[in-house]
Amino acid sequence: MDGNGRWAKKRLMPRISGHRRGLESVKTVITQCQKLNIPFLTLFAFSTENWLRPTQEVDFLMSLFQDSIKKESSSLIKNNIRFKLIGDRKPFPKKLIDKIKDLENLTEKNTGLTLSIAINYGGRWDIVNAVNEYRKKNHFKKPFTQKNLIQNLSLSFAPDPDLLIRTGGEKRISNFLIWQFSYTELYFTETLWPDFNEKAFTSALIEFQKRERRYGKTSEQI
Numbered sequence: 001m002d003g004n005g006r007w008a009k010k011r012l013m014p015r016i017s018g019h020r021r022g023l024e025s026v027k028t029v030i031t032q033c034q035k036l037n038i039p040f041l042t043l044f045a046f047s048t049e050n051w052l053r054p055t056q057e058v059d060f061l062m063s064l065f066q067d068s069i070k071k072e073s074s075s076l077i078k079n080n081i082r083f084k085l086i087g088d089r090k091p092f093p094k095k096l097i098d099k100i101k102d103l104e105n106l107t108e109k110n111t112g113l114t115l116s117i118a119i120n121y122g123g124r125w126d127i128v129n130a131v132n133e134y135r136k137k138n139h140f141k142k143p144f145t146q147k148n149l150i151q152n153l154s155l156s157f158a159p160d161p162d163l164l165i166r167t168g169g170e171k172r173i174s175n176f177l178i179w180q181f182s183y184t185e186l187y188f189t190e191t192l193w194p195d196f197n198e199k200a201f202t203s204a205l206i207e208f209q210k211r212e213r214r215y216g217k218t219s220e221q222i
C-alpha cells in the first residue's frame with residue numbers, strides 16, 4: 001500500500017493525513033474481496049525498514065494500527081473475517097500484543113476472508129525466523145527441506161499469493177513476501193494508495209485474468 005505520503009503532499013497536507021485516508025482504501029479493498037469471494041488478502045502496512053522514518057510518523061502509524069484494531073474488531077467478527085497479523089510483534093507494547101492475539105483467537109474459526117496485516121514485517125526476517133522456529137522444534141539431523149521452511153513462515157496458513165498489487169508507481173517488492181512471490185503475478189499501478197478504489201481494484205483483477213500462468217510448463221500443456 002504505497003503512496004499515502006505523496007497523496008497528502010499533493011494536497012499540501014501532512015503525510016499522516018495520507019495514512020488516515022489510506023485506511024479508507026483498506027476498507028474498500030476488504031469489502032471488494034468479500035463481495036468477490038476472494039479468500040485471502042494480505043496487506044503490507046509497515047516494514048522492518050519503516051522504523052527508519054521520522055519518529056513522529058512512526059508513532060502516528062503505530063497508534064493508527066492500534067486504534068484500527070480496537071475500532072474494527074467487532075466489524076471483523078461480524079463479517080466472518082479471520083484476522084492474522086504477520087511480522088515480528090516482539091517490539092510492540094504488551095497490551096497491543098495481547099489485543100492482537102485475542103482478535104486472532106476470536107476470529108480463528110471464521111470462514112470468510114482471511115485478512116493478514118503485515119506489520120514490522122520483512123521477507124528476510126520471515127525466512128530467518130522460520131529457520132529458527134524450525135530449530136526450536138527439531139535438530140538439523142535430516143536435510144532441511146522447502147516444506148520445513150514453508151511450515152514455519154508467518155504466512156504458513158495461506159497459499160502463495162496469486163496476485164501482488166503495488167500502488168504508488170514503484171516497481172519493486174521491497175522485502176515483502178520474497179519467498180511466496182516466486183510465481184505470483186505482479187501488478188504495478190501509478191495510482192496512489194488513498195486513490196485505490198473499487199474501480200482500480202477491478203482493473204487489477206481484470207489484468208490478472210489475462211495472465212497465463214504456466215509455472216514452468218509450455219502454453220500447450222496448460
Ligand code: IPE
Pocket residue numbers: 001002003004005006007019045046047050061168193
Ligand atoms: C504508505 O505510503 C506506506 C506505509 C509505510 C504506511 P508511504 O508513506 O510510503 O507514501 P509515499 O511513498 O511517501 O507517497
Ligand code: MG
Pocket residue numbers: 002003168
Ligand atoms: Mg512509499
